[in-house]
Amino acid sequence: MASTGVSAGETPHDIAGSVKRMSDLFCPARFFVARHGDAAYETPRGVITEAGGWLTPLGLSQARELGESLRTENIATAVCSNVARAQETARVAAEMLGVDWTSLPGFEEYRVGELVGQRFGGAGMQRVLAAWMDGDLDAAFPGGESGLDVVNRYREALRDLADQYRGESVLVISHGGVMSLALPRLSTNLRNDLARRQYIPNAVPAEVLVDADSFRIEHWPGKADKSVI
Numbered sequence: 001m002a003s004t005g006v007s008a009g010e011t012p013h014d015i016a017g018s019v020k021r022m023s024d025l026f027c028p029a030r031f032f033v034a035r036h037g038d039a040a041y042e043t044p045r046g047v048i049t050e051a052g053g054w055l056t057p058l059g060l061s062q063a064r065e066l067g068e069s070l071r072t073e074n075i076a077t078a079v080c081s082n083v084a085r086a087q088e089t090a091r092v093a094a095e096m097l098g099v100d101w102t103s104l105p106g107f108e109e110y111r112v113g114e115l116v117g118q119r120f121g122g123a124g125m126q127r128v129l130a131a132w133m134d135g136d137l138d139a140a141f142p143g144g145e146s147g148l149d150v151v152n153r154y155r156e157a158l159r160d161l162a163d164q165y166r167g168e169s170v171l172v173i174s175h176g177g178v179m180s181l182a183l184p185r186l187s188t189n190l191r192n193d194l195a196r197r198q199y200i201p202n203a204v205p206a207e208v209l210v211d212a213d214s215f216r217i218e219h220w221p222g223k224a225d226k227s228v229i
Contacts, residue, residue, distance in 0.1 A: 027166050027167035027211070028162075028166070028167070028209040028210055028211035028216075029161065029162035029165045029166055029167065029168060029169075029170065029209070029210050029211075030073075030168070030169040030170070030207065030208070030209055031158065031161070031162075031169075031170050031171075031172050031207070031208040031209075031210065032070060032073065032075070032169065032170070032171050032172065032205035032206070032207055032208075033172040033174055033179060033183065033205055033206045033207075033208055034066055034089075034171070034172070034173055034174070034203050034204060034205035034206070034221075035173075035174065035175060035176040035179060035200045035201070035202050035203065035204070036055075036059070036063075036080075036083075036085045036086045036088075036089040036173055036174075036175065036202065036203070037055045037056075037058070037059030037060065037061075037062040037063040037066075037085070037088070037089045037092075037202050037203045038055065038056045038058040038059035038062060038202045039053040039054060039055055039056060039059055039085040040053060040054055040055075040056050041053040043117075046119055046120050046121070047117065047118070047119060047120065048112055048115050048116050048117060048118050048119070048120050048125065049116065049117075050109075050111070050112070050116055052083045052084025052085055052087075053083075053084060053085040054084060054085060054088065055085060055088045055089065055092075059085070059088075059089070059202065059203075060088075060092060062089075062202050062203035063088070063089045063092035063093050063096075063203055064092055064093070064096055065203065066089070066093045066096075066171075066203040066204075066205070067092065067093035067094065067095065067096025067097045067171075068096055070093075070097060070171060070205075071096070071097065073169050074168075074169055075097050075099055075169050075170065075171050076099065076165055076168040076169060076170055077094075077099050077100050077101065077102070077165070077170055077171075078090045078093055078094040078097065078099055078100070078101035078102075078170070078171040078172075078173065079101065079102055079103070079104050079107070079161065079170060079171070079172055079173070080101065080102075080103055080104070080107065080172070080173035080174070081103065081104075081105075081106075081107040081108040081109070081173065081174055081175065082103045082104075082105065082108060083108055083109070083175070086103075086107070086108075086173045086174065086175065087101075087103055087173075089173045089203065090103075090171070090173040093171060093173070093203075094171070097171070099171075104157060104160075104161070105153075105157065106153045106154060106156060106157025106158075106160075107154070107157055107172060107173070107174040107175070107178070108174075108175065108178070109175035109176075109177050109178050110141070110144070110145050110150045110177055110178050110181065111141070111144040111145045112125065112141045112144045112145075113141045113142050113143025113144025113145075114141070114142040114143040114144070115141055115142070115144065124141075124142070125141070127139075128140065128141050128147075131147070132147040132181055133193050133195070133196050134193075135192060135193075137151060137185075147181060150178055150181055150182055151181065151182045151185050151186065154178060154182035154183075154186070155182070155186055155215075158172075158186070158208070158210055158215070159210070161210075162210040162211075171205070176199070176200035176229065179195075179200055179206065180195030180198070180200055180222070181195070183206055183208065183215075183217060183220075184217070184220075186215040187208075187215050187216060187217045188214045188215060188216055189216050189217060190217050190220065194220065194222065195222055197224060198220075198222030198223060198224060199222060199223055199224075199225070199226050199228050199229045200221060200222055200223075200228075200229065201221060201223055201228035201229065202228075202229075204221040205219075205221060206219060206220055206221055207219040
């Protein structure tokens with residue numbers, strides 16, 4: 001008698017469900033990770049701030065263009081950091097895509113602690129950033145995060161999101177500094193210091209595949225021209 005391939009007590013529906021669940025485990029999530037749109041802040045330009053800021057007219061246009069550029073990518077949802085300029089970017093892009101958006105922890109910019117209020121290009125900040133680019137992730141801002149802190153929380157944020165959206169595409173609105181540090185170090189196909197002398201433009205996404213075992217960057221938006229920031 002020919003076998004049906006179904007064990008005692010199982011139905012074809014049970015088998016199909018098991019196969020689907022197994023397949024889902026290996027189907028990568030695709031993330032389009034973009035820096036927020038051009039923003040203005042309460043503090044003078046060039047001063048380190050952790051304020052949320054707001055999108056300029058240019059930033060609003062960039063957010064709309066970002067959403068428009070992803071219309072054919074079947075975006076399931078948009079997520080962002082809990083910072084106002086990222087939230088505004090996500091809201092505008094999500095409206096263009098016709099999807100919901102939400103804020104999640106882990107995607108915010110690195111925390112600089114006691115350096116808030118100092119000049120952005122000051123020696124204290126540059127010393128830590130240079131150490132990170134050279135591979136010393138134990139270096140930390142006084143009262144703020146170490147490089148290892150940043151990479152670990154970004155990894156967890158992407159992993160958690162990948163578990164929810166396996167096999168789907170998601171827009172993630174984040175920040176240039178944290179993207180430059182974390183994404184190359186998480187990837188299996190790019191060098192760790194990829195972002196050295198490369199600058200992340202506003203609202204132009206990196207394309208990142210995340211499966212059960214690895215992160216792979218399919219497209220990196222960094223530019224050698226510093227004027228893009």
